[in-house]
Amino acid sequence: MRRKIICICLTVFILCNLCSGSSIIAKEELLIENSACVTLNNNCRVFQTNISKSGNCRLEIRNNKKPVTITSCGKNIYNGSYQNGYIRSDTKEELKSTNSKKYKTTKWIRVYPGQTLTISGSGVNRNVWQFKSADSKNYSIKNSPTVKIPYGVAWARVFFGVEASGNVQIEYGDIATSYEKYTESKISIPVIKDAIGLAQDSSLNWYILDTKKNYKSIGTLKSYNGLTTFTVSGDDIGNVKIYYPKKVATKEDGVYGVRWSLTELNEKCERLGASVGLTAAAVEGNLPVANDFDYIYPWSEIKLCNIDSKEKITYQGEKGFAYDGSNGNVFVELPKWYVKRYQDATHEYLYISKTQKEGFEVEPAFLEGDQVLDKIYIAAYDGFVTEDNKLVSWSGKYPTTNLNLTTYRDYARNNGSMRYGVLDIRCIFALQHLYLVEFANKNSSKTIGMGLQKMQYPFIKYAAISEKNSNRIILAKNASFKVGQSCSISEKGNYYMDHRTITAIESYDDKNIAIYFSGEPYDVNASTTYIYNTPMASGMCDTMASPSGYALGALNGNGHTSVRYRFVENPWGNIWNIIDGVFVKSFVPYVCYDMTKYVSAGSEDYLPLNYTVPEQMENENRESYVNQMIKNLGYDERYPSIAFPVEISNGANKDNSFADSWYCINSSKPRDIRWKGAWDLGTGIADRAGLFMLRAWFDIDHTYWHDGARLMYKPIKLDSSK
Numbered sequence: 139m140r141r142k143i144i145c146i147c148l149t150v151f152i153l154c155n156l157c158s159g160s161s162i163i164a165k166e167e168l169l170i171e172n173s174a175c176v177t178l179n180n181n182c183r184v185f186q187t188n189i190s191k192s193g194n195c196r197l198e199i200r201n202n203k204k205p206v207t208i209t210s211c212g213k214n215i216y217n218g219s220y221q222n223g224y225i226r227s228d229t230k231e232e233l234k235s236t237n238s239k240k241y242k243t244t245k246w247i248r249v250y251p252g253q254t255l256t257i258s259g260s261g262v263n264r265n266v267w268q269f270k271s272a273d274s275k276n277y278s279i280k281n282s283p284t285v286k287i288p289y290g291v292a293w294a295r296v297f298f299g300v301e302a303s304g305n306v307q308i309e310y311g312d313i314a315t316s317y318e319k320y321t322e323s324k325i326s327i328p329v330i331k332d333a334i335g336l337a338q339d340s341s342l343n344w345y346i347l348d349t350k351k352n353y354k355s356i357g358t359l360k361s362y363n364g365l366t367t368f369t370v371s372g373d374d375i376g377n378v379k380i381y382y383p384k385k386v387a388t389k390e391d392g393v394y395g396v397r398w399s400l401t402e403l404n405e406k407c408e409r410l411g412a413s414v415g416l417t418a419a420a421v422e423g424n425l426p427v428a429n430d431f432d433y434i435y436p437w438s439e440i441k442l443c444n445i446d447s448k449e450k451i452t453y454q455g456e457k458g459f460a461y462d463g464s465n466g467n468v469f470v471e472l473p474k475w476y477v478k479r480y481q482d483a484t485h486e487y488l489y490i491s492k493t494q495k496e497g498f499e500v501e502p503a504f505l506e507g508d509q510v511l512d513k514i515y516i517a518a519y520d521g522f523v524t525e526d527n528k529l530v531s532w533s534g535k536y537p538t539t540n541l542n543l544t545t546y547r548d549y550a551r552n553n554g555s556m557r558y559g560v561l562d563i564r565c566i567f568a569l570q571h572l573y574l575v576e577f578a579n580k581n582s583s584k585t586i587g588m589g590l591q592k593m594q595y596p597f598i599k600y601a602a603i604s605e606k607n608s609n610r611i612i613l614a615k616n617a618s619f620k621v622g623q624s625c626s627i628s629e630k631g632n633y634y635m636d637h638r639t640i641t642a643i644e645s646y647d648d649k650n651i652a653i654y655f656s657g658e659p660y661d662v663n664a665s666t667t668y669i670y671n672t673p674m675a676s677g678m679c680d681t682m683a684s685p686s687g688y689a690l691g692a693l694n695g696n697g698h699t700s701v702r703y704r705f706v707e708n709p710w711g712n713i714w715n716i717i718d719g720v721f722v723k724s725f726v727p728y729v730c731y732d733m734t735k736y737v738s739a740g741s742e743d744y745l746p747l748n749y750t751v752p753e754q755m756e757n758e759n760r761e762s763y764v765n766q767m768i769k770n771l772g773y774d775e776r777y778p779s780i781a782f783p784v785e786i787s788n789g790a791n792k793d794n795s796f797a798d799s800w801y802c803i804n805s806s807k808p809r810d811i812r813w814k815g816a817w818d819l820g821t822g823i824a825d826r827a828g829l830f831m832l833r834a835w836f837d838i839d840h841t842y843w844h845d846g847a848r849l850m851y852k853p854i855k856l857d858s859s860k
Contacts, residue, residue: 205329211322216257216308218320219245225266225297230277243297246270247308249287253422256284257296258314259306266297283314389434395489396578400481400770403794407578411489418576420586421687429684431576435492436475440572440685440704442518443471445851447554461680463532467553469515469851470705474504477571479781481773490575502779503568506854507732516565517849519676519707520715521546528552529560531849533677536624536637539846542839543716543810544738546847553849556856559733561848562719566813567779573703573829581797582703582710582829587688589711591827592697593623593671593817600630601667602650607659610652611669619643619653620698624672627660633843635672671817673713673844674700703829710798710814710827714845721808722834725750727782728808733852738838740808747774751782751802751834766799767791768830783832798831809834816844 211217223233224241235241249255249269257265265283270276272292287294298306305317392412398404409416416430431437442454446466452459453471461468476498478489491498504511517531523538524530529549541549543560550558579585599619603612611627619625621643626636642654653669660667678689678700688701703709719730721740728744730736735743749772756765765787772784783800790796803809811834815827836842 206327207324208327209322209324211320212318213309213315214307214318214320215247215249215310216244216306216320217322218306220298221245223297224264225268225279225295227279229268229279230270231274241297242299244295244308246293246295248292249294250310253287253310254284255287255294255308256311256314257298257306257308258283259298259317262298262306264297264299267294268296269294389438391492392434393489393491393495394434394575395478395487396575397485397487398580399485401484403769403789405579405581405584405794405797407574407580409578410487413575413578418578420577421682421684422587429576429686432685436473436490437572437576437704439471439473441471442705443469443515445469445515449554449557449853461533461677463530463535467531467849467851468518468533469531469849470518472503472514472516472568474510474512475501477501477779479571479773479778480775486771486773488571488574490571499779501568501571502731502777503562503564505564505731506852507734509854511852511854513853514565514568515851515853516561516569516706518705519848520673520713521550521847521849522676523549526552529558529847529849531676533680534675535677536635536675537673537713537846539635539673539713540841540843541847542738542841543718543847544839546716547718547736547738550847550849553851556734557851557854559736559850559852560718561715561813561850562733562736563717563729563811564719564731564780565850566717567781569703569706569709570781570829571779580795580830581793583701583797583827586686586703587699587701588697589688589701589827590674590697590699590708590817591711591815593618593620598668598670601662601664601669603662604664605662608662609656609659610654611660611662611667612646612650612652613669615649615651617651617653619669619671623698624674625655625669626672627655627662627667627669629663630666630668633670635843637672637675673817673846676700676707679707708814709829710831711817713816714812714833714842715814715848716845717811717813720744720811721838722751722802722811723808724806725753725802725804727751727780729777729780733854734856738808738810745777747772747777747780747782749774749782749784751784752786752800753804754786754799754801755803755835757801766801766826768796768798768800783830792826796828796830797826798828799826800831801833801835803835808838810836810838810840812836812845818844 220242221233221236221244222239222241223236223243225243226234233241233243255267262283265281267280267282267285269278269280269288269291270293278288278291296308305319307314307317309315389412394413394416395410396407396413397410398407416434418429418431442459444452444459444466446452450466451471452465458465476491476494477500478487478491478495478498480487480497489495489498500510503514519531519533519535520537521529522532522535523541527549529538529546530553546560550560552558573582574580577585583589583591599613599617601611602614605612619640621640623640625638625640626634627638628634628636636657638655638657640653640655644652644654646652655669679687679702682689682702685705686703689699700708701711718736719733721728721744723740727747728740729747730741730744732743735741751772754766767790768783768786769788769790770783770785771781774780786800799815811832813832814829815831
């Protein structure tokens with residue numbers, strides 16, 4: 139029988155204490171089981187979760203027919219064992235130059251696919267990683283001190299030195315931290331009969347918990363600072379599940395901040411105030427992740443909910459909540475907070491607080507005329523227009539594009555009142571503030587995920603061969619479409635969204651591939667029929683356990699799947715969103731603070747800022763983008779939280795600043811603002827769409843086939859005429 143191994147990565151901090159007489163088992167628990175694991179083969183399931191700093195975990199093992207060993211190790215997952223020799227592109231198991239003591243390669247280490255590994259240490263002057271699948275059939279090579287572990291991988295090793303000596307550390311994460319010696323501890327679990335599992339107390343003692351809730355001590359397993367990796371192994375481990383508490387204590391107050399240099403180029407920010415020492419992380423797929431901000435206001439109180447036609451709110455987890463629109467629109471509820479933003483000669487500063495402090499103002503998104511709102515609601519999804527002309531936020535719908543701002547605004551209000559609208563610029567700034575303080579990094583697409591922006595470009599590909607009544611199209615091999623993506627088929631000069639799905643891609647001959655698509659058969663004509671990208675349907679992130687990260691699925695891979703930040707899906711990529719409450723005229727941004735007075739051409743209610751934004755018209759140079767990248771944001775002391783780009787380029791690129799593009803054309807006519815980019819912006823050498831990407835190119839009434847809108851709801855008090 140092959141030996142089963144399950145790796146469980148979790149940070150364990152215990153709230154309950156047996157000595158005080160309280161139960162180990164939390165009153166409310168969240169189960170992490172098969173839906174949150176990667177199955178490498180029939181004999182290996184890998185779990186990964188990060189437990190909060192205030193709560194206890196419970197590992198449940200049932201039906202194990204033989205003893206099981208649980209091993210824990212700390213941050214450094216490299217135990218110091220290595221082989222002489224080095225890895226080359228054609229290496230499988232055998233290393234090269236094994237007789238030379240100059241070359242050192244670690245022995246195989248079990249790793250968790252989709253995560254990031256970093257190697258550091260004195261003498262580490264080579265970074266050639268090798269990965270292999272659980273069945274040892276597939277091998278791959280990557281060259282970098284920091285690598286993303288490919289999916290389907292079970293093992294990794296790295297060639298790390300030529301005459302390397304000293305301390306070597308391999309850890310999860312994309313930043314090398316201070317060295318810690320490899321440490322581990324083990325306990326043996328007997329065959330468990332008439333038991334419901336294992337549990338820990340606050341001293342990290344492990345107990346068998348029987349069906350009568352009696353505890354039997356089986357030993358202490360050390361938990362280390364930060365991430366602790368638990369490996370469960372044995373010849374027959376039975377069923378393994380992990381539980382941790384749903385509810386933990388929330389920090390209600392404190393000032394959380396960051397700052398970054400205005401002169402030095404660096405994507406990372408310095409944490410300030412109560413943020414010092416905190417960590418934030420996003421996740422791939424449906425796995426939980428350790429994030430201190432999940433338990434800090436306002437991040438902790440950001441929730442998914444439905445708002446129905448009577449404006450009744452139902453929260454995720456409550457009876458009746460639905461993603462599909464059957465219980466109303468799907469929104470993300472944001473609670474009010476206060477913000478302080480300012481600049482000095484060298485740095486920009488940003489702080490968030492639950493309560494009013496000196497120098498703080500209400501986050502502008504919560505201001506509507508003379509009203510201060512306690513909560514606002516941003517649509518979870520890109521907008522879809524129903525048959526009765528309502529802009530809605532429902533899962534499983536393809537976004538509606540190619541309408542103008544005025545039409546989208548009317549369709550938003552068709553939900554019932556002027557409390558509904560098109561997402562406005564002040565909500566964008568609110569999301570940016572939350573993100574910057576939480577992640578302390580200006581590069582959102584790197585910290586959370588690239589999003590749907592690396593699809594086929596040029597997005598049109600013509601048929602190479604004619605075929606009648608066909609569900610396939612033959613293309614030249616240089617096409618980069620993906621199985622599972624949305625597409626349309628039409629004739630030259632015609633664009634329409636019939637939203638087919640690519641079901642298979644096969645080799646046709648030496649020069650061409652065959653792409654199979656769903657829907658009605660089509661008469662394909664060589665050189666005039668083409669296939670092209672269309673937006674992906676909403677809801678790709680619905681099964682994620684974490685509020686931030688990117689989805690896994692048919693389009694498995696960063697750049698081809700939806701991303702979300704704090705439950706807001708596709709805050710970059712897929713389609714552009716036309717934004718309300720703002721326009722740019724002669725390089726001056728104008729912003730309105732009252733959603734009931736939003737008009738597309740602007741009015742006296744739109745307030746000009748005291749700075750101008752830069753002109754930037756380049757779009758076609760897909761191998762550089764450096765002339766587009768945002769470097770610094772503007773500051774108007776009258777409206778300190780409103781921050782448009784004021785400096786681009788000047789050394790800024792995708793790795794050292796905001797990593798998002800800015801577009802603006804010189805015009806004496808109002809130009810609307812479009813946010814977040816579409817599916818084609820991750821081509822070439824750079825991905826350029828992120829939370830800070832804005833475009834001020836188009837006239838107010840301009841429409842485009844990959845530009846849509848997003849719904850918002852603000853519970854303002856209306857007079858009877860509205």
